[in-house]
Amino acid sequence: FSPSQLPYLIDGPTKLTQSNAILRYIARKHGMVGETEEEILCVDMLENQIMDLRMSFAQLCYSPDFEKLKAAFLEQLPGKLRELSQFLGSRLWIAGQKLTFVDFVAYDVLDQFRMFVPQCPELGGNLGQFLQRF
Template sequence: MPMTQGYEEKKYMMGDAPDYDRSQWLNEKFKPGLDFPNLPYLTDGAHKITQSKAILGCIAYKHNLCGETEREKIWEDILENQLMDNQMQLARLCYNPDFEKLKPEYLEALPAMLKFYLQFLGKQPWFLGDKIALVDFIAYDVLERNQVFEPKCLDAFPNLKDFISRFEATHFPL
């Protein structure tokens, strides 16, 4: 998956909160000709893509990292949306001013959430079966974030721990 061809690292400085200075990006925002000017964006030939999910989808389509059968595509949509919901739950918690008060409730609900992923994965190597897909990258990200948040959260879920290890051992050529 050669992904670095044509990569150009652009950084826009915004300064510190609460007075973010967005002028550097705002002065450039409309120059790339994006339909919905936003960061990040990807220019891939004639395609100019914004929104992280759309960019990931484009990369997945291009490199055959999508579900192939109708069943796989449906599962992929279900799992991706569930993962994004769980990712947002953790983000909302972490940025909430009442973090310390709300953290125990999140940790109490975490095993039930992980159990769903355990059942969905089953004994398969990847969430859609034998072939890695974009949804596995998203699952890894969500599971790893929860493991950073609560290091022992996967201890009762050996197949999810195995999934993490398998993902980390997989070579993704760039």
């Protein structure tokens, strides 16, 4: 642990760095990782799927070839969002009826896409409703 590394969290004797470690710690502490084995697996799986989306977007945004790569990213984005929409289905939250930490991760990424592609129809429907619940 190094307090010079940001972000960091000190919670009594617990000292953490790294955003995802902090997020997961807070989620476990407050029962936001899923309750059943099925919910926990769902949260784990979707966290990784959403992080893949986040990483591909970050790679695009920080690439010196942004303008060249943007079209390909925009071409594949609707399919990725449809997959997420189908997975969410009629549930209120990613893992079911209760909010989990992966919902915050999903919100963050979807909100970035909403700013990047405001007219993206895949960000309407159940994904749009998901965003509005926050």
